[in-house]
Amino acid sequence: MLSEREQERYKRQIMSFGQEGQERLKKAHVFIAGAGGLGSPISLYLAVAGVGRITIVDMDVVDQSNLNRQILHFDRDIGRKKTASAEEKLREINPDIMVNAIDVKIDETNAAYLVGGADGIVDAMDNYPIRYLLNDVAIAKEIPLFHGGIRGFYGQATTIIPGKTPCLKCIFPKAPPGEVFPVVGVTPGLIGMVQATEVLKYLLGIGDLLMGRLFIWDGMQAKADEICVKRNPGCEACGGVVKTARNKK
Numbered sequence: 147m148l149s150e151r152e153q154e155r156y157k158r159q160i161m162s163f164g165q166e167g168q169e170r171l172k173k174a175h176v177f178i179a180g181a182g183g184l185g186s187p188i189s190l191y192l193a194v195a196g197v198g199r200i201t202i203v204d205m206d207v208v209d210q211s212n213l214n215r216q217i218l219h220f221d222r223d224i225g226r227k228k229t230a231s232a233e234e235k236l237r238e239i240n241p242d243i244m245v246n247a248i249d250v251k252i253d254e255t256n257a258a259y260l261v262g263g264a265d266g267i268v269d270a271m272d273n274y275p276i277r278y279l280l281n282d283v284a285i286a287k288e289i290p291l292f293h294g295g296i297r298g299f300y301g302q303a304t305t306i307i308p309g310k311t312p313c314l315k316c317i318f319p320k321a322p323p324g325e326v327f328p329v330v331g332v333t334p335g336l337i338g339m340v341q342a343t344e345v346l347k348y349l350l351g352i353g354d355l356l357m358g359r360l361f362i363w364d365g366m367q368a369k370a371d372e373i374c375v376k377r378n379p380g381c382e383a384c385g386g387v388v389k390t391a392r393n394k395k
């Protein structure tokens with residue numbers, strides 16, 4: 147049940163998807179891997195939308211060079227743990243939701259445990275090894291993985307539903323080399339909003355998800371495009387396993 151205060155807070159979006167939808171958001175738990183360029187706008191918008199429980203994981207400390215894009219963190223936060231900064235901002239922007247910020251490096255020993263019973267995983271990472279790990283957890287738990295990636299003015303996003311769509315390894319079988327790459331803050335802002343929109347639609351059970359479609363954004367040309375992506379039957383992460391995706395929504 148929504149409180150009177152929640153009814154008022156979410157009035158304009160209840161106009162869009164109804165009170166039942168808002169209650170669905172309130173009951174939802176979303177896991178966000180990363181409180182950086184993508185994790186900042188994603189967590190802020192999911193928080194203000196009223197997603198009832200947000201777990202956000204990061205192991206870094208706020209650095210001055212993060213501030214052109216990581217809008218959860220302010221100048222005063224330089225030197226603080228990103229999780230402390232994230233938890234503070236998300237609680238302030240919406241005191242009616244639960245925020246759990248965990249300061250740890252995601253690895254193969256803890257990934258499944260950290261995700262716990264979340265309804266979906268948001269990939270707000272900047273490296274492929276951890277993305278692949280999240281992909282494995284999503285497949286094992288049969289929950290969606292909302293992928294986003296950026297470089298400079300260029301970005302991409304897709305929604306992976308285990309058993310229904312190609313997984314991250316089907317689409318990107320080999321990790322690009324890990325490196326420090328350029329980022330203009332507007333790009334994770336835009337791609338993060340595509341991911342957050344996907345999360346909301348999935349939780350609400352409305353609209354058409356980016357399933358089997360890789361959304362591509364070229365900010366320099368102001369062009370959006372999409373590539374049709376297919377399952378790889380020989381995929382080492384999901385290949386050969388045709389599961390019936392749990393349809394609990």
Ligand SMILES: [Zn+2]
Pocket residue numbers: 312313314315316317378381382383384385
């Ligand atoms: Zn696969």
